[in-house]
Amino acid sequence: MNIIGIIPARMASTRFPGKPLAEILGTPMLGHVYFRSRMSATLNDLYVATCDHEIVDYISSIDGKAIMTKDTHERASDRTAEAMLKIESETGSHIDIVVMIQGDEPMVFPEMIDASVRPLVNDKRIMVSNLMAPLKNRAEHEDPNEVKVVVDRENFALYFSREPIPSWKKGAETLPMLKQVCIIPFQRDFLIKFNELEQTTLEEIESVDMLRILEHGYQVKMIEVDMDTYSVDTIEDLKRVEKLMEKDSLIAKYEMEKK
16 A cells, blocks of 8 residues: 655744744754654655745755645645645555644654554545544643543544543543544545535634544544653743653654764
8 A cells, every 4th residue: 555644834833933943952843753754664655745945945955855735725634635636646656545744743653653554554444543642630631732532432533622521520530531643644535525525613613623524424533552742832832842852762763864
């Protein structure tokens, strides 16, 4: 199967302008995501999809691959789909599965990508999957920057929210508290279909794209991972992640590669 990774990235972040090229331990955040994702044993190729020439120049400087996309996209999935179709046109190769890897996940481990793709490879009826990881405390549970998810007994998503679900007041401390980790594989045709679906009320209220899938009657398979990762939405997040990554086991591998 032809499985590729696409990292959508843009400089004009509302909460943190210039975020993709903000440095963590001397390397732009997007560089950490790219180097670490490239270690995946599952991906046949890896691209960054962007509308910014600064990002293209940086990715070229590390011998990576970048695809220019429109600057009108509001959703990462739209940018990813445009890049996917351009890659197919340029390479002449049909893509089976595309893994959308958010550019603000600098602590991603390649094994996480491999785990996220496995259900789609093993069962063609699964159109899309997400990773999920445990929330460690009540503060994380109440953090609106962390997208929470509740699942059924077969680990299909029931609901996503930036609010603390399930309810702490009614016993959540005795239940698994889980967050979405934004590594999202799509079957190729379903990514196109997803972008054609009408946006939904809950998706807009919660600001969580995956709710569009649930509201239209499709399923999202969730895969739990135990790696300790945090995304970067704010400068405060960047500082926290930089501190956590000081002892990261993967950095030495790609620092050597850069040299």
